Amino acid sequence: MDDYQVLEKKTELLCKGVYLNPDLVTYYQKQGINLGYGRKGGAGPLGGRYFLFKDQTLVNVALWDSNEHTNLSLGVKKGEFFQVLDRHQNNVFAELILVNNPRFYDRKTSDGIEMKKIALVHGVDCLATTIYQKCAYWTCGEACKFCGIQLSLENGATIEEKTPEQLSEVMAAAIKENRCSHATLTSGTTAEKGKGALRYVQILKKLKKDHPTIPLHVQIEPLKDLEYINELKSAGADTIGIHIEIFNENLRKRFTPGKAHVPRDQFERNWTHALDIFGKNQVETFILAGLEDFNADFILNLEHVISLGIIPFITPVRPIPSKKPIVPPLNYERLLKLYELAGTLMKNHGVNPLEFKAGCVRCGGCSAIKEAYRAVS
């Protein structure tokens, strides 16, 4: 497959996901292959597993237990490849390698916590953790409509707050298995000073001291006092995400009622300051595709963000497992067009997602923004 074909296939998989027949789960379990439907709660896109194309391109594929969502089905495993079948075209859509869970998921930390409750491996080698699993917006009824951060706490899959020592121990275990070459740290927003940004500082210092070669990514909400961004950098963060998710102000109020209190110009001040502190191509913002039309205003906003030097991490919004979808499924051809445009705009403005040192953009599991950049060369 050439770069454009990879972009096309990955975009379709990100939008549609794949039907996984429950009988197949049992069948493979008997062969020791833990297939499962993925995370049911937590930060970031849920309910999926990581797969690799033959060229090692990573994709986070939603796995559905009913085939109403998608015409793609997971088929038999031939050698190391799972076949993805297209029921409409009646052919093999792609052949993918399942990324297995790391062995440390069966181990505990020295204070007796299951390591998989402290951090998980996203993709092949990105250690990801939610350092604080609660969010002030959930408490006041203004949670983002697509967010599942507290669900994994409610279903016992994680703990509320991770300590620097626990995270360093789990990172050591992941590094030993070659399953950690960078890390994503995220957190719920808190009512404290700095909205929880300071909770990162001790963790960053500990991880940087114990594992100096592992680049670290943090995600925050825009802050009035930009000094916090400097503190995160000096504590050891290498890249940062400040996520706007939606451009349209009315839709921000609808889908992210709490975060919509943060004015747009505060995002811009944080983005430009973060670029000064972290450097070129080290600042990203999540754009959740499917919540708003890709109309002229959207495109203007997208180009503006890219012109500031920010990487637009465009990822299709994904329903939370066991919850009613908040919007209809996104047509993948529309998203493909958007990726092509974003790739061209990044080229025109000298923004290069391939240079992002740590975190979501480097991992790339949930977005085809890097493939778009490569495909428009």
Ligand code: SF4
């Ligand atoms: S891009 Fe990678 S690190 Fe980020 S949420 Fe997706 S899988 Fe996790």
